[in-house]
Amino acid sequence: MGQVRVWLVDDNDGFRDSTVWLLETAGFEVMAYASAHAFLEAYAGHRHGAEEECLVSDIRMPQMSGVQLQDELLRRGTTLPLVFVTAHGDVPLAVEAMRKGASNFLEKPFGDDTLIEAIHAALANTRNRGDGAVNGAALAKLSPRERQVLDLVVASKPNKIIADILGISIKTVELHRANMMNKLGVRSLPELMKVALGHG
Structure with missing residues (x-):
């Protein structure tokens, strides 16, 4: 398996910075954005090679929420493995997101290993789509x-x-x-x- 690219979208600067550091230390390539719009622009213009990719996004953000971002990706036909994080323990929103195909949701604060395991699980789920x-x-x-x-x-x-x-x-x-x-x-x-x- 080559390098895994993680796209991180979160409007909280402190959380974004610490998560970039955590994921880079764990061996991921990380692209971080403060808003869903900034991510969509960068993602659309990026060359997506053979490496595996995963999106880690906050659920609640100004302008465009994580669930709206998920809807936009589905509309574009992009099936990117998706892990949501939320500070609000917003279970109904997370359930809606998972019904639409999100791999997991984590409530902040969570342990470092929890996020890394969730990313690996999301990638594995994508690889094993046929095991329903x-x-x-x-x-x-x-x-x-x-x-x-x-x-x-x-x-x-x-x-x-x-x-x-x-x-x-x-x-x-x-x-x-x-x-x-x-x-x-x-x-x-x-x-x-x-x-x-x-x-x-």
Whole structure:
């Protein structure tokens, strides 16, 4: 595998600078931009060779948000592996982004390794696009009740609301969530979203 180019789009100067340093130290080639418009202009004018590429973008930015940037790339037919970062824990936005094909979303602050692993996973997902059967097999392991809980989690419902909807206790919801994550082999909400939305 040749060098991986990471396109970084974030309007926070401090985060952008520290992330460039982190990714360059990890061996990536990094192109960083303060806005989605600046990135689109640079990306359109760039010669894209055989090297692998990944986009890391903030979800909330002025002028054009990360989700709007994703829409624009889809409109242009650009299937760039995409990892979103957000300081707002904005799960509904992230779910929408993942439904449209984003590989992952990370809530700031996150560990250095978390971002590097997310980029590698996004690239691997792109390489293995044909392995969709994994999700169906994994989801088939869930009980009907666990599937109900999963659907409500993906719909961004908190445990208390899920408990009310299903007429069970919060403790039982937590138990179903733990069993479900165990059966699906995931450790976090973003990983769970990926499997549920078909990117796992």
